[in-house]
Amino acid sequence: MTGTCNTKHQKLIAWVEEMVKLCQPARIHWCDGSAAENQSLCDLMVKSGTFVKLNEKLRPGSYLARSHPSDVARVEDRTFICSKTKDEAGPANNWADAAEMKKIMLERFAGCMAGRTMYVIPFAMGPLDSPICKIGIEISDSPYVVVNMRIMTRMGQTVLDKLGADGKYIPCMHSVGAPLKPGQVDVAWPCEPDPQKKYIVHFPDEPAIWSYGSGYGGNALLGKKCLALRIASTVAKKEGWMAEHMLILGLTSPANKKYYVAAAFPSACGKTNLAMMKPTLPGWKVTTLGDDIAWIRVGKDGHLYAMNPETGFFGVAPGTSAKSNPHALTACAKNTIFTNVVLTPDGDVWWEDMGVPAPAKGIDWEGKDWTPDCGRKGAHANSRFTAPAAQCPVIDPDWQNPEGVPLSAIMFGGRRPSTIPLVNEAFDWEHGVFMGSACGSETTAAALGAAGVLRRDPFAMLPFCGYNMADYFGHWLSFVNKTDRSKLPKVYFVNWFRKSADGKFLWPGYGDNSRVLKWICERVEGTGKAQKTAIGNIPTPDALDVSGLNIAPADLAQLLAVDIAGWKNEAADVETNYAKFGKALPKALSEQLAGLRKRLG
Numbered sequence: 001m002t003g004t005c006n007t008k009h010q011k012l013i014a015w016v017e018e019m020v021k022l023c024q025p026a027r028i029h030w031c032d033g034s035a036a037e038n039q040s041l042c043d044l045m046v047k048s049g050t051f052v053k054l055n056e057k058l059r060p061g062s063y064l065a066r067s068h069p070s071d072v073a074r075v076e077d078r079t080f081i082c083s084k085t086k087d088e089a090g091p092a093n094n095w096a097d098a099a100e101m102k103k104i105m106l107e108r109f110a111g112c113m114a115g116r117t118m119y120v121i122p123f124a125m126g127p128l129d130s131p132i133c134k135i136g137i138e139i140s141d142s143p144y145v146v147v148n149m150r151i152m153t154r155m156g157q158t159v160l161d162k163l164g165a166d167g168k169y170i171p172c173m174h175s176v177g178a179p180l181k182p183g184q185v186d187v188a189w190p191c192e193p194d195p196q197k198k199y200i201v202h203f204p205d206e207p208a209i210w211s212y213g214s215g216y217g218g219n220a221l222l223g224k225k226c227l228a229l230r231i232a233s234t235v236a237k238k239e240g241w242m243a244e245h246m247l248i249l250g251l252t253s254p255a256n257k258k259y260y261v262a263a264a265f266p267s268a269c270g271k272t273n274l275a276m277m278k279p280t281l282p283g284w285k286v287t288t289l290g291d292d293i294a295w296i297r298v299g300k301d302g303h304l305y306a307m308n309p310e311t312g313f314f315g316v317a318p319g320t321s322a323k324s325n326p327h328a329l330t331a332c333a334k335n336t337i338f339t340n341v342v343l344t345p346d347g348d349v350w351w352e353d354m355g356v357p358a359p360a361k362g363i364d365w366e367g368k369d370w371t372p373d374c375g376r377k378g379a380h381a382n383s384r385f386t387a388p389a390a391q392c393p394v395i396d397p398d399w400q401n402p403e404g405v406p407l408s409a410i411m412f413g414g415r416r417p418s419t420i421p422l423v424n425e426a427f428d429w430e431h432g433v434f435m436g437s438a439c440g441s442e443t444t445a446a447a448l449g450a451a452g453v454l455r456r457d458p459f460a461m462l463p464f465c466g467y468n469m470a471d472y473f474g475h476w477l478s479f480v481n482k483t484d485r486s487k488l489p490k491v492y493f494v495n496w497f498r499k500s501a502d503g504k505f506l507w508p509g510y511g512d513n514s515r516v517l518k519w520i521c522e523r524v525e526g527t528g529k530a531q532k533t534a535i536g537n538i539p540t541p542d543a544l545d546v547s548g549l550n551i552a553p554a555d556l557a558q559l560l561a562v563d564i565a566g567w568k569n570e571a572a573d574v575e576t577n578y579a580k581f582g583k584a585l586p587k588a589l590s591e592q593l594a595g596l597r598k599r600l601g
């Protein structure tokens with residue numbers, strides 16, 4: 001491992017020197033992104049206890065990490081947007097004064113890397129030759145972050161080469177917040193255990209990111225939610241494109257016609273499953289371009305083009321099975337980092353609802369002996385696999401196309417046990433933006449806090465929009481002026497999670513969601529049948545292809561029913577949510593809400 005500085009970028013070198021003075025690391029390592037570097041870091045972490053090497057025969061090139069029990073998910077109440085004014089951050093973000101927060105950061109980071117290695121991680125979000133590729137430099141004291149960033153982003157010397165002597169980059173500071181005293185023995189997962197001392201801070205005006213105290217997921221892999229969503233959304237607003245919390249998939253019909261669809265769902269609502277879906281409908285094929293983030297811009301032909309800025313999947317492990325997502329299982333069959341799942345006696349991994357029998361005994365995510373009947377879950381609900389996108393067996397041939405792919409449709413969704421039908425088509429773009437703004441879902445384990453309560457999560461961007469969400473709605477609305485209306489994708493709201501009165505899911509979901517995608521393609525072609533209702537265009541009972549599906553006609557009717565009383569409550573709740581934005585809410589959206597209410601009667 002060389003790890004020496006190999007750039008002529010004086011400004012970057014000066015910044016790194018300044019951060020060395022601040023953080024006082026014992027060593028500095030510039031990451032080149034090579035396989036040799038990756039191997040030596042993995043070996044180092046096996047030695048330090050951070051990593052368990054998995055059985056090379058069963059899970060080649062793969063490792064298991066167990067986090068500290070306090071460090072298992074994103075910390076939304078410790079996430080800050082430090083724009084000039086509180087108003088710019090808007091009511092959905094924690095705002096802090098930039099100068100005051102910088103002072104706190106400088107205090108936190110002073111000496112924070114003592115005894116540790118400082119890694120300088122050059123990374124790019126998006127193909128290096130994409131017109132909207134953004135380069136970041138993450139400085140981190142976590143080798144776990146380095147090896148994860150190598151899977152999730154384009155990382156290493158190629159990025160420094162692209163940066164040249166004076167290219168633009170976004171500085172991203174990260175520390176686990178656990179300096180070592182001389183002679184102090186390190187722990188397997190160093191972090192700041194006190195949640196109140198963790199900080200995930202964004203300075204959109206610089207732009208810059210400072211993250212302190214956590215080593216987990218979106219808190220620490222700063223290319224992901226921090227750069228590719230929170231900072232990118234502010235840049236996109238200025239530059240006229242969109243940074244969205246969306247999967248991108250390709251859909252090929254039996255007639256060999258290809259469609260591209262992007263879909264926004266809150267964290268841990270099945271984006272990865274949908275992105276890699278194995279259709280149950282014969283002749284249909286799904287290919288994957290991304291499972292979490294889409295950068296979307298108007299292409300030369302006026303259509304919206306979507307690109308995945310990442311190169312890996314940071315997927316939720318529990319529930320991933322041969323039934324729910326066979327392609328994800330293949331993607332994580334090798335060269336994968338698992339975090340907070342069960343270690344089996346033969347050196348492989350297991351998690352709840354993996355679709356294979358639990359081992360008779362194992363080691364759980366907290367490192368304790370575990371048996372299936374011990375009364376505790378073996379894997380944490382937000383346990384993850386970090387797997388290279390290229391290992392997905394249905395990866396789309398255009399997934400690295402720097403121009404992106406043209407979108408035929410955009411879908412919004414969430415976990416909604418009642419009211420929301422299986423699929424609902426927006427009347428026009430403005431109605432589609434209304435649908436996005438009204439997104440809501442039962443909360444999941446992806447963020448700390450209670451799971452299972454309904455929260456409004458507009459565009460699934462509530463925790464990820466780097467500026468005032470009312471202005472973000474306005475930005476979405478503005479796309480009718482950026483291109484020909486007819487070239488904009490059609491917009492849909494879907495809900496796979498509607499339940500019957502006795503609490504059972506009405507829709508089988510997973511591969512059967514291809515039936516909904518087929519109807520969407522037919523609508524794009526102008527052939528799919530729909531009935532105009534108060535809430536949008538809904539498939540007629542015969543329009544949805546349910547061939548080979550054993551579903552009771554009454555259940556199907558309920559899935560497509562417009563529950564007027566439920567929708568009146570829905571409208572009231574959307575109004576309550578809108579009220580937070582006050583005068584900043586675009587008029588077009590209050591008009592949409594008023595229109596919905598009028599149609600509901």
Ligand code: SAT
Binds near residue numbers: 217446
């Ligand atoms: O933000 S993470 O990358 O940890 C996962 C998520 O919330 O989608």
Ligand code: MN
Binds near residue numbers: 266267268
């Ligand atoms: Mn996500």
